Amino acid sequence: MAVIYVTTPIYYVNDAPHIGHAYTTTAGDVLTRWHRQRGQDVWYLTGVDEHGTKVQRAAEAGGVAPQEWVDRLVDQAWKPVVGTIDAANDDFIRTTEVRHKERVQRFWEVVRDNGYVYEADYEGPYCVGCEEFKLPGDLVEPEGGGVPLCPVHGRPVEMLKEKNWFFRLSAFTDALIDHYERHPEAVQPTSAYNEVMSFLRGGLVDISMSRSSVSWGIGLPWDERQVVYVWFDALLNYITAVGYGAPDGSDESQFFHETWPAHVQLVGKDILRCHAVYWPAMLMAAGLPLPQCVFAHGWLLVGGEKMSKTRLTGIAPSQIVDHFGSDAFRYYFMRAIQFGQDGSFSWEDMSARYTSELANGLGNLASRATAMVQRYRDGVLPTPGPATSAEEALQAMMTVMAAEADDAMLALDFASGIGAVRRFIDAVNLYVTEQEPWVLAKDPALSERLDTVLYTMCEALRAIAVLYNPVMPKAMSSLWDQLGAGRSIGPLGEQRIDAVARWGQLPAGTAVSKGAILFPRLEESAE
16 A cells, blocks of 8 residues: 655744744644545655755854754754644654755765756845745846845845856756646646646746855765755755665665655645746656645735744744644634635634634534433433434435545645534534433433434534544544543544444443533633
8 A cells, every 4th residue: 555645845944933834734734644544554744944044144143053053943943833733743854864964965966967967157146035046037126126025025135156056957847847737636726736837838947956155054975065955955855754865675765665756745835836846857857756746835824914934923833722722723724724725814713713613513512412421321322212304314414524524635625624524513513402302301201212312412423523533633532532432432543534424333332421621711812
């Protein structure tokens, strides 16, 4: 069975992470958890990019060596945020690791031997913020004239003149166009595909793959005066982390062949060109297969501006998680924003969704179901009586809902997948309101009917817990325990998506307990 290999972009460590970074990591984590619950082998990679001009200057400004600077940021900020959002990544790569450095050098030796690297002079604009050589058409002319601006950072570019080594990017124009015409699913969403094809049809030009004016980087094995240009170092993490360049016949080398090409590579739309043009061209130059899909999501906006530390719109993930909890963080950003489009974060909107969809929706349903089994059946799940049209309708809806959710999540349409489950929760809540189990409990003659309603509520919650587990693992683990499902069915993480809609899996006689509130009432304000 092929490994489902998913990667986040490799994050740049010149500053602490904000929720824009956590957003991408959460998306990858939800996707990989979903695949795991489909019984598939998964490998989820995230990591950090530690070389380049920006880091070198930040370290110098801080009065420390670049390695000390990045070590501190990675240990104190970047690795902790993975835990803050409950990401279950399989690996975390740093571009300062020996495994990465050695394999980057090996890769570029292969590309050079294949005839795609040559020495020449470079003169042109460079954005330190993007760590990217810019084309004249990429830039914005400032009002009143002056040095052109980077459209992403709004800052003047620097004009560079260096003798560097160049990558023959132009050699891959036609090959990339042909590849994407045959595999339009390889760049998503459609808007990203159209952008990439437009850029390719304009023709590619060779690009510098090394820097002579930067010392903080991976040295070229054939030219000690140069380091690998940071993008042509960082992009390679996706293969160096899974064993590219390891000795032939080794376990790492075997793992690379089992894992690559990647199933999905998640990126922000501002780095689409690097991942959908430069990266596949590099792979072609080395004779390696291309990723199955590069998916470019939109920006998170605050006050109408892209999330950014430089513009003071960066929000630390812990600020939100400390107030709402990690499950609500994961739920909100996957539910409220259509993945692939820009979306605005609002504290007020998140509070409203938390209250209506989580606390009053799912949380209330779970609380009522477990409390009533506790109260009316001494905490033992009863054997249901005959199903009526009300139960049959819920069972049919669950079958449709599970299929819709699976299709949507696999297509990275997280909002629709979560929305399908939420509609089912609303239907179950309506069912409870209409069946009035608190009224049934007053009439001994309706005891069997009450058993059916109580069982239906808990069995519906079983399916909800499985489908929401990739999104909210902590809360669903608690719900699973309250339903007694771990003891009667097995671990939540081992429940299969493709079997979730089969009705009647929660055995009668299971001990049900009313545990902690899944989504507690929020404080009126947060720090």
